[in-house]
Amino acid sequence: xxxxxxxxxxxxIIMVVIAATPVAFGQAPGTPGAFVAxxxxxxITVIDPEQDVVLGTVAVGQEPHQIIAVPSNGRVYxxxxxxxxxxxxxxxxxxxxxxxxxxxxxxxxxxxxxxxxVLVNSFAQGTTAVIDIATNQVVAEVGQGQGRHGLVISPDGxxxxxxxxxxxDVSIINIGTWEVVGTIPVGQQPFGAAITPDGRTLYVANAAxxxxxxxxxxxxQVVAEVxxxxxxxxxxxxxxxxxxxxSNADDGTVSVIDTTSQTVRETLTxxxxxxxxxxxxxxxxxxxxxxxxxxxxxxxxxxxxxITRVPVGAKPVGxxxxxxxxxPPTNQTPAQLPQTGSWSRNASVWAALIGLILxxxxxxxxxxxxxxxxxx
Numbered sequence: 001x002x003x004x005x006x007x008x009x010x011x012x013i014i015m016v017v018i019a020a021t022p023v024a025f026g027q028a029p030g031t032p033g034a035f036v037a038x039x040x041x042x043x044i045t046v047i048d049p050e051q052d053v054v055l056g057t058v059a060v061g062q063e064p065h066q067i068i069a070v071p072s073n074g075r076v077y078x079x080x081x082x083x084x085x086x087x088x089x090x091x092x093x094x095x096x097x098x099x100x101x102x103x104x105x106x107x108x109x110x111x112x113x114x115x116x117x118v119l120v121n122s123f124a125q126g127t128t129a130v131i132d133i134a135t136n137q138v139v140a141e142v143g144q145g146q147g148r149h150g151l152v153i154s155p156d157g158x159x160x161x162x163x164x165x166x167x168x169d170v171s172i173i174n175i176g177t178w179e180v181v182g183t184i185p186v187g188q189q190p191f192g193a194a195i196t197p198d199g200r201t202l203y204v205a206n207a208a209x210x211x212x213x214x215x216x217x218x219x220x221q222v223v224a225e226v227x228x229x230x231x232x233x234x235x236x237x238x239x240x241x242x243x244x245x246x247s248n249a250d251d252g253t254v255s256v257i258d259t260t261s262q263t264v265r266e267t268l269t270x271x272x273x274x275x276x277x278x279x280x281x282x283x284x285x286x287x288x289x290x291x292x293x294x295x296x297x298x299x300x301x302x303x304x305x306x307i308t309r310v311p312v313g314a315k316p317v318g319x320x321x322x323x324x325x326x327x328p329p330t331n332q333t334p335a336q337l338p339q340t341g342s343w344s345r346n347a348s349v350w351a352a353l354i355g356l357i358l359x360x361x362x363x364x365x366x367x368x369x370x371x372x373x374x375x376x
Contacts, residue, residue, distance in 0.1 A: 038313025072115025
């Protein structure tokens with residue numbers, strides 16, 4: 001083999017290896033930004049929301065129901081309904097890094113806008129625990145609820161709204177003093193809640209009365225009730241505040257509420273048993289957790305067409321979407337992303353380097369043998 005031909009062949013092989021191994025040469029294998037809590041599998045599924053691919057699965061506590069992503073520290077917090085704990089997950093390292101004991105049967109969680117605290121409701125105790133993110137310690141507990149479930153925090157970080165499923169009301173909690181400063185009656189068996197980006201309007205899904213209570217936050221009272229599908233569970237407000245999506249578990253639909261007229265503008269048939277629902281930060285994609293088919297449905301928000309279905313774990317419930325998670329703290333081990341059916345970051349780096357060394361050695365030996373026979 002001539003020197004020129006050997007160089008061309010070697011360059012071609014190197015280019016193929018680089019193309020086949022993007023992770024080894026600096027391209028991210030996927031950005032975790034969608035997370036599903038799998039109650040029947042004691043795990044969460046980590047998804048790249050841009051590619052709609054599963055990046056990995058992380059084991060957590062028993063019967064995880066709800067989940068949030070906290071952008072400020074790059075962590076995901078999971079309420080383990082079956083064992084009274086909250087799992088703290090590093091989604092890039094694909095591992096649980098802490099487990100915090102909270103009240104009995106934890107349900108919804110919410111993070112303060114300043115990234116200092118995570119609040120978590122206890123269904124069995126009717127309380128809200130306050131977790132200091134820096135220490136992973138419970139620093140306060142707020143009571144006065146029965147069957148506490150839904151939970152949201154106002155955009156200005158001053159108030160939290162905790163939905164009490166068994167007393168049919170919403171507790172208003174002052175963030176800072178950690179005291180209940182008001183109560184708002186709503187419909188029967190209220191479940192989830194959502195607040196508009198301007199913080200003016202709160203939406204509470206009432207599972208037993210098949211409607212959504214619309215609350216004027218300033219007045220602290222219900223100003224409208226919107227009929228929706230059967231057993232509404234989780235509402236989610238769009239980023240522009242123009243619509244609120246509500247999952248209706250018992251008829252396989254999602255109601256789209258116009259926040260100006262406070263009426264249902266459209267009803268989307270998704271099938272199965274929709275529970276968790278969320279809208280992408282840019283408002284273009286609606287994600288719905290189907291508890292029956294063990295899938296995350298991704299729909300085009302503009303035309304309601306299903307874009308894809310992503311398989312997740314058994315009996316999924318909660319969903320969290322995040323625009324961008326912070327990098328892990330500098331004192332942490334560099335993150336790895338083990339993926340089903342693919343290489344992790346370090347494995348692909350070493351495979352690429354070893355492959356290049358072996359290929360170079362073999363071709364070099366062939367070239368030297370040819371040189372010895374013809375030229376030396």
